[in-house]
Amino acid sequence: MDTQMTPATDFLQDFAEMSRHGATPGGGVDRQAATPEDHATRAWFGDWLARHGLAEAVDGIGNQFGCVTLRPGAPYVLVGSHLDSQPLAGRYDGAYGVLAAAHAVAAVAAEAGNGDLEPRYNLAVVNWFNEEGSRFTPSMMGSSVFTGKLDLERALATTDAQGTSVAAALASGTAPESETRPAGAETAPGLAEVARYAEIHVEQGRVLEETGTQIGLVDRTWAAAKYRVTVRGAQSHTGSTRMHERRDALYGAALVIAGVRELTEEFDPGLLHTSVSELYVLPNSPVTIAREATMNVDLRSPDESVLARAMDRLEALVRTAGERSATDAKLEPTHRWGLLSYQPEGVELARRSAEGLGLSHRRVMTVAGHDSTNMKDVVPTVMLFVPSVDGISHNEAEYTRDEDALRGVELLTDVVRRLCRGE
Amino acid sequence: MDTQMTPATDFLQDFAEMSRHGATPGGGVDRQAATPEDHATRAWFGDWLARHGLAEAVDGIGNQFGCVTLRPGAPYVLVGSHLDSQPLAGRYDGAYGVLAAAHAVAAVAAEAGNGDLEPRYNLAVVNWFNEEGSRFTPSMMGSSVFTGKLDLERALATTDAQGTSVAAALASGTAPESETRPAGAETAPGLAEVARYAEIHVEQGRVLEETGTQIGLVDRTWAAAKYRVTVRGAQSHTGSTRMHERRDALYGAALVIAGVRELTEEFDPGLLHTSVSELYVLPNSPVTIAREATMNVDLRSPDESVLARAMDRLEALVRTAGERSATDAKLEPTHRWGLLSYQPEGVELARRSAEGLGLSHRRVMTVAGHDSTNMKDVVPTVMLFVPSVDGISHNEAEYTRDEDALRGVELLTDVVRRLCRGE
Known part of the structure; x- marks a missing residue:
C-alpha cells in the first residue's frame, strides 16, 4: 500500500x-x-x-x-x-x-x-x-x-x-x-x-x-421542521354522495400539499424550501371517497425567523384545509433541527x-x-x-x-x- | 316452501x-x-x-x-x-x-x-x-x-x-x-x-x-366520464432542490385533485359530482420529491351538457396543473356512459x-x-x-x-x- x-x-x-x-x-x-x-x-x-x-x-x-x-x-x-x-x-x-x-x-x-x-x-x-x-x-x-x-x-x-x-x-x-x-x-x-x-x-x-x-x-x-399530517374524513360513494355532504380526506390532503408549496411564494426566493413527498390514502379505491390521508411536510430555511413564520403559516393552512374539506386535519411535529x-x-x-x-x-x-x-x-x-x-x-x-x-x-x-x- | x-x-x-x-x-x-x-x-x-x-x-x-x-x-x-x-x-x-x-x-x-x-x-x-x-x-x-x-x-x-x-x-x-x-x-x-x-x-x-x-x-x-391522470415530474432532494427547479409530481397531482373538486362550484348544486379517490405516488419517500403520481378522476351529471362542459374544463385544468408544477400531466379517458x-x-x-x-x-x-x-x-x-x-x-x-x-x-x-x- x-x-x-x-x-x-x-x-x-x-x-x-x-x-x-x-x-x-x-x-x-x-x-x-x-x-x-x-x-x-x-x-x-x-x-x-x-x-x-x-x-x-x-x-x-x-x-x-x-x-x-x-x-x-x-x-x-x-x-x-x-x-x-x-x-x-x-x-x-x-x-x-x-x-x-x-x-x-x-x-x-x-x-x-x-x-x-x-x-x-x-x-x-x-x-x-x-x-x-x-x-x-x-x-x-x-x-x-x-x-x-x-x-x-x-x-x-x-x-x-x-x-x-x-x-x-x-x-x-x-x-x-x-x-x-x-x-x-x-x-x-x-x-x-x-x-x-x-x-x-x-x-x-x-x-x-x-x-x-x-x-x-x-x-x-x-434549519428544518418536519411534520406528519393526518386528514380524517368519511368513506362514501364517489358517484352518489352529494358534494356538500362529502368529507373527502384526499381533497383535504390536496389543499395541504398545494398550500405547502405555495407558502414559498410568501418569502423571497431561496429563503424557504417546502415539500410534501409521501402520501398514503385509505382505502385508495376508484369508487370510494378517501376516509384517511397521511403525509409528511418538510420546511427548511437558512433563516430561523423565516422558518418560524412558515411554521405558524403551516398551522393555519392545515386548519383551513380541514375546514374547507369538512375533515379533521391534524399536524404533528416529527423532527426539528435548528440553524x-x-x-x-x-x-x-x-x-x-x-x-x-x-x-x-x-x-x-x-x-x-x-x-x-x-x-x-x-x-x-x-x-x-x-x-x-x-x-x-x-x-x-x-x-x-x-x-x-x-x-x-x-x-x-x-x-x-x-x-x-x-x- | x-x-x-x-x-x-x-x-x-x-x-x-x-x-x-x-x-x-x-x-x-x-x-x-x-x-x-x-x-x-x-x-x-x-x-x-x-x-x-x-x-x-x-x-x-x-x-x-x-x-x-x-x-x-x-x-x-x-x-x-x-x-x-x-x-x-x-x-x-x-x-x-x-x-x-x-x-x-x-x-x-x-x-x-x-x-x-x-x-x-x-x-x-x-x-x-x-x-x-x-x-x-x-x-x-x-x-x-x-x-x-x-x-x-x-x-x-x-x-x-x-x-x-x-x-x-x-x-x-x-x-x-x-x-x-x-x-x-x-x-x-x-x-x-x-x-x-x-x-x-x-x-x-x-x-x-x-x-x-x-x-x-x-x-x-x-352520465359519467372517468379518467386516469398521470403526472410525471423528476425525482430530486426535498431539502436541497431549489423551488423553481422542482418538477414535483405530487404538487401537480394536488392541483388536479383540488381543481377537480372546485369544478363543481362552477355549476348549480347537484348538477355535477366530481371526485379523485385513488392516488399512487412514486417513490413515495419522505426525502425525495415524487417523480410520478397517478390518479383516477370521476365526473358525473344528470345533464349531458353540464358533463360536456365539465370534461372541457377538466382538460384545461390538467394542462394548467402541469404547467404550474413543471410536470407532464396526461389525461386519458377510461370509462364513459351517457345519460x-x-x-x-x-x-x-x-x-x-x-x-x-x-x-x-x-x-x-x-x-x-x-x-x-x-x-x-x-x-x-x-x-x-x-x-x-x-x-x-x-x-x-x-x-x-x-x-x-x-x-x-x-x-x-x-x-x-x-x-x-x-x-
Whole structure:
C-alpha cells in the first residue's frame, strides 16, 4: 500500500465495484436501509474493511464500524457517512463519503504504522444505518441513536409500510454477512470514545459548480421542521354522495400539499424550501371517497425567523384545509433541527488543509441533513463537500466527476491526518 | 316452501348468514373481487343455489349463475347484482340485490312448478363478478364482458396493485369451492339467451328517504366520464432542490385533485359530482420529491351538457396543473356512459307491480353505475331501488331497514313473476 495515500485508481475501482450492489438500469442504485441490496453493500464493505486491516464492529442500531488502534485506550477520530440510498437514487450520495472515509483512514493508519505520523487518537470509519429514512422514519436514524437523540428500542421497533420492524430487517441480513466474513466479535465504539468526527459528501446543490469552487467547507445547516399530517374524513360513494355532504380526506390532503408549496411564494426566493413527498390514502379505491390521508411536510430555511413564520403559516393552512374539506386535519411535529453552526475550529482546520493542497474552497451551508448534523452537536466535527453536476440529488442521474471525487478523498485524508495528530 | 313467496324470516336469516363472510368489526363487509372473502361468499351462495334447486354455472369472467329451466329452449329472465364489495363497505350494496334475486327466482320457480304460473321464459339469478372495481379496474367488469363491452382476455389479464391478475385471482378460489359443492358442469347462459334483466339495489342516495317513498323506479342513469391522470415530474432532494427547479409530481397531482373538486362550484348544486379517490405516488419517500403520481378522476351529471362542459374544463385544468408544477400531466379517458334511459316499458311494468302491491313509488335517477347500466343497453331491463338510511354508501355504516329490504324482495318477486309470464 502507498504510504502517502491510496492511489486514485484503487478508489475509483472500489467505487465502481461497490456501486454494483443494488445497481439500477438508469445508472443509479436502489438500496434502502436493511433491504437485501443494502445488506449486500454492507457485506461488501465488511470484506473491504477486513482486507485493509480494519476491525469490523456493528452496534445495536446497525451502525457499521471499521476500527484501527494506533494508541491503545485513546478515543477515536471517526470518519464516515452512509451506504443506504433512496429508491432509484444516485450512487454517490452517502456511499461516496463512506468509501472516501475508508480510504482516508487506511492511508493515515498506514502512515502511522510507518512512523510517518505521531497519532494522538485511534481511527475508525463508520457506515451510519438508515440515513435516508425512506423505508424507516426518521432519517439519520443510526447517528440519532448513536448521539442519544433517539431511543434505541424505539428505533428498533419502527416499522416500514409493510409492517417489518427495523430489528427484523437488520436481523435478516445477519446470516449471509457472517458467512462471508468473521463474526464481529469487536465491540463497536460508543459516543464517549469519539473525540472528533469528519464527513465528506457530494454537495446536492449548485453553489460550488456555479462558483467554480473545488471544495465546500460546510459551516452551517439550514434549519428544518418536519411534520406528519393526518386528514380524517368519511368513506362514501364517489358517484352518489352529494358534494356538500362529502368529507373527502384526499381533497383535504390536496389543499395541504398545494398550500405547502405555495407558502414559498410568501418569502423571497431561496429563503424557504417546502415539500410534501409521501402520501398514503385509505382505502385508495376508484369508487370510494378517501376516509384517511397521511403525509409528511418538510420546511427548511437558512433563516430561523423565516422558518418560524412558515411554521405558524403551516398551522393555519392545515386548519383551513380541514375546514374547507369538512375533515379533521391534524399536524404533528416529527423532527426539528435548528440553524446550528459547525465548530469554527473545524472549518478553519479544513480551510488550512485545502490551502495546503492548493484546492479552491468556500464556505457553504448544507440544506440537506447529514449524519454530521447530529454529530456536530456533541463532537467537534468537520464537514466537507465536493461539487455535484447540476446539483442533481436523489435521482439516478446524480453525478460527481472523478477528478472532483478524488480531490475530496485527498482532502479528507489530509483532514483525518491532522485530526489524528490532534490538530 | 311457501308458494306465494319465501317468508320474510328466511330472507333476513339468509342475509345475516351471508353477511358473516368478510364481516368487519364496524358492522360492514370487506370482500373485494376474488379475495378469499369474496370466494367464501361465492361458495356460500353456490351452496344456497344447490339447496334451492338452482343449477350453478360460472362463465369465463367469473359471473356466477343459478339457473332454473321452466320451458326447455326458451331464453332467460336474468335477475341479479353483485356480491363483491369495496374495502370496509356496507353489507347491503350489491349483496342485498343478489339475495333478493335468488329468493325471487326460487319463489317464482316454485309457483311455476305448482302450475300457478304459465312461464314464457326460464329463470336465472346472477352474481356479477367485480362490480366494484376497487381491486381490479374497471368497475362492472363481469357485466361489461357479458354484454361484449369489454374483451374477456383483456379483463382476465388485468392486474391489481400487487400484480395479481384477474385470471389468477379467480383460479385461487376454484379448488375450495369445488370441494364443498358439485362441480359446475352446467354451461353458463350467454347474452343471446337472455330476454329480460331485473335488478334491485339500495338507493345510495336520499331521495326516497327525504320524500318518504318506499320504492324507486329507476328511469335514467346519470352520465359519467372517468379518467386516469398521470403526472410525471423528476425525482430530486426535498431539502436541497431549489423551488423553481422542482418538477414535483405530487404538487401537480394536488392541483388536479383540488381543481377537480372546485369544478363543481362552477355549476348549480347537484348538477355535477366530481371526485379523485385513488392516488399512487412514486417513490413515495419522505426525502425525495415524487417523480410520478397517478390518479383516477370521476365526473358525473344528470345533464349531458353540464358533463360536456365539465370534461372541457377538466382538460384545461390538467394542462394548467402541469404547467404550474413543471410536470407532464396526461389525461386519458377510461370509462364513459351517457345519460341513457331504462326502457319505459320496464319502468311502467315495475310501476304497475308496485301499485298492485300497494307500495308508494317514484321515478328516480341513479348516480352510481350498476350492472344494469350495462344490461339496459342490450336487453329490456327493470331497475328498482329501496331506501337507504341517510344515503350512506361504501361505508360500514350503510343501512337499509328490514321492512324496506323485505318490501323490495316482495316487489322484485312480483316483477320477476310478470317478466317470466312474458308481460
